[in-house]
Amino acid sequence: MPEPRSGDRPAPAAQKVDFPPLQNGVDYLDSVADQLRFGQPSPRNLKYAVLHLQAAAEVLLKARLVQEHWSLVFKDPGSAKRDRFEAGDFDSCTTTGAIGRLRDIAGVTIGDKPTKSLAILAKWRNRLQHYGLTAPVPAVEVTAAQVLDFLVAFVHDELLPTLPWPEAAAAADDLESVGMKVRGITSYMATRLKRLGEELKDVADRTVRCPVCEEWALVLGGHAIAMDCRFCHTTWPDAVQALEQYHNVYLANGNIQECPECTQDTLLVEAVGTAAAPEASHSVCFCCGTDFAVTARCDDCHNTFIPNPIDDHGLCGNCLNGAVDRF
Ligand SMILES: [Zn+2]
Ligand SMILES: [Zn+2]
Ligand SMILES: [Zn+2]
Incomplete structure (x- = not known):
């Protein structure tokens, strides 16, 4: 085999990055599932759940983007440089940006609900780093459980099928164990929801x-x-x-x-x-x-409004104020 000359292209990055980010991401997910697993997570559990979940989301969403094209993880793909990518030395896109690109460019289906939960999560992570976690404990718990549930399915549907067999088998085992913990959490959430339904x-x-x-x-x-x-x-x-x-x-x-x-x-x-x-x-x-x-239609702008039973002029609030102003 000839000696590689200096200046030769290194191996394509896609082959290099596939497995470690996935393993890394699934490991974060496992940690999140542990933080949320037992009835009422403490604020400390939730702090690490938020940090690790955000880390998992970044790693996993971007691993899928890299499969599409390595330049897509750059903040500005137009100025992406291969050597910077391989050195891991670049500003990368945000989680929200990654979701947009997965949807628009890679054609991955990501629902509005997980998209929203991921955005909330990213906001909490940023706030957490500056001010500590200020969101109410149950809100964090619910959102984290939703994101966790989404990411497990995402790995299963989008990332596992692209791995070569031995890696895929190992990752599937790890993911299965995370999935079991997630099912425990979601059934606990469902129980709470059912009880609340009775109360309300x-x-x-x-x-x-x-x-x-x-x-x-x-x-x-x-x-x-x-x-x-x-x-x-x-x-x-x-x-x-x-x-x-x-x-x-x-x-x-x-x-x-x-x-x-x-x-x-x-x-x-x-x-x-x-x-x-x-x-x-x-x-x-x-x-x-x-x-x-009882609704009424405004005589002036024709919008629907709720009339005041005592004082109905046939006009909605806006038009009534406008009419008063004119006099
Ligand atoms: Zn709520
Ligand atoms: Zn009106
Ligand atoms: Zn009222």
Whole structure:
């Protein structure tokens, strides 16, 4: 065999990087599953769950990107250099960027829910490094379990099939043991959810989907000041902020107006499903929880609105204010 000349190309990077990142990523997943496994994880368990999960997500998503093309893990693929890649000396894309490229370029299906959970996770990891973990324990637990569940399936569907046999067999064994732990965690989550469903039976008509954990666990009305999700315990200082996040996450197209019942600007018109009627588009106030059945059409802008039974001018709030301003 001839001596390699200096300046010869090294072996293609794809062959070099396939297995170690996968093994590394699965090892992180195993650690996360251990942190979350027992009933109520401590804040310390959750801290390491967040750190290791974020590390696993980065390693595993990028391993799949590299299979597509090594330059795709660069922050700016246009200026990617092969030697920098091989030396591991470059600014790489973010987790969110990696997900976008996997979807758009590699054609990998990644649902909106895991995408959102991964984004939340990345935010927590950054905050954790600067301020410590400030999110409520159950919210971290729920999100971490969702991401863990997603990543195990991702490795199984996207990475294992590309490995040569001996490595694939070894990785499949490791993954199977992580999968068993994950099933334990998710069945515990399911039990909690079932119990909560029982507890919230009587308020199902004013319980909406939480914009953080996406469970039907955000009970409207009856809040002295702050409101919180009964499943993940994310807390909002008031109904306005809870509604704002709900509106952002679910892209509800309904208008927000003043509530005739409690006078807060927290009534979302014809856009809210409740635990009692998930597919419905009710008009519900996020502050007092009132579900308004009667709607009207504004004489001026023709938008649907909820009329004030005592003081109905046939105009929605916007048009009414406009009319008042003109005089
Ligand atoms: Zn929640
Ligand atoms: Zn109200
Ligand atoms: Zn109007």
